[in-house]
Amino acid sequence: MKKSLTLCLLLVFMVVATNGLCANIDSPIVKNGDFETLGIGNVLGDNQWKVYKNIPAWETLSGPGIEIQRGTVADAKSGKNYVELDSNSNSSMSQTLFLAPGDYQLAFWYMPRVTINEYKNNNDNANGINFSIDNHEYDHDNDIESFNKESYINRFYVDGMEWEKVTLDFAVSEESGTDFDLTFGAYGKVNSKGGFVDNVSVTAVAPTPTPTPIPSSLLLLFSGGAGCLVLRKKKVMN
Numbered sequence: 001m002k003k004s005l006t007l008c009l010l011l012v013f014m015v016v017a018t019n020g021l022c023a024n025i026d027s028p029i030v031k032n033g034d035f036e037t038l039g040i041g042n043v044l045g046d047n048q049w050k051v052y053k054n055i056p057a058w059e060t061l062s063g064p065g066i067e068i069q070r071g072t073v074a075d076a077k078s079g080k081n082y083v084e085l086d087s088n089s090n091s092s093m094s095q096t097l098f099l100a101p102g103d104y105q106l107a108f109w110y111m112p113r114v115t116i117n118e119y120k121n122n123n124d125n126a127n128g129i130n131f132s133i134d135n136h137e138y139d140h141d142n143d144i145e146s147f148n149k150e151s152y153i154n155r156f157y158v159d160g161m162e163w164e165k166v167t168l169d170f171a172v173s174e175e176s177g178t179d180f181d182l183t184f185g186a187y188g189k190v191n192s193k194g195g196f197v198d199n200v201s202v203t204a205v206a207p208t209p210t211p212t213p214i215p216s217s218l219l220l221l222f223s224g225g226a227g228c229l230v231l232r233k234k235k236v237m238n
């Protein structure tokens, strides 16, 4: 009897421990957001670059493809690889995200490659990167509102190249659907040089809690309590 109880407790402990372990495994919403996985047979050595039609989780949406650089022009923000979307021409890449209703933040790291002089001479947005999250399941029959959140960044560098964190907050509602396209694209002058992108992530953000007003009766109670404390303190001091 005692033995079976011990066994039972051990089993319960194992289930709880396993569940706890599973809950701690964080599955990222954006897959291969660090661009470190290139797929079977796609080997890239240090100081090499190559243009790919597809890499795991990402596919070319327009243009020649996704240019992966590995320590060629700069060090990656994270890992060894980063992306340049002005590959042989301006290109865009995309992956599908599955999102439940809630608040989210898209974040990635950006670094401009073209210098201030080139920028000034051409005024051509040479390092432009646009990025968006679209609902690709727009329901025309039921006139469910389309979802689109987009922005862009274009900078140039003066003295040294530096990675910069870029964020975009967005909210998904019940009507937004569940499938979204996360897209990055190069824009501006096609000169084989553009904005570098690395370490892309989307994280669920807890909504900011609305402060609950304290009922006046409670305030009275608090102020009464504070009064008692003051009186008590005075009494002790006396």
Ligand SMILES: [Ca+2]
Binding pocket: 034, 035, 036, 076, 077, 078, 079, 080, 081, 082, 198, 199
């Ligand atoms: Ca990387």
Ligand SMILES: [Ca+2]
Binding pocket: 067, 084, 086, 087, 088, 192, 193, 194
């Ligand atoms: Ca390039």
Ligand SMILES: [Ca+2]
Binding pocket: 086, 125, 126, 127, 128, 187, 188, 189, 190, 191, 192, 193, 194
């Ligand atoms: Ca360019």
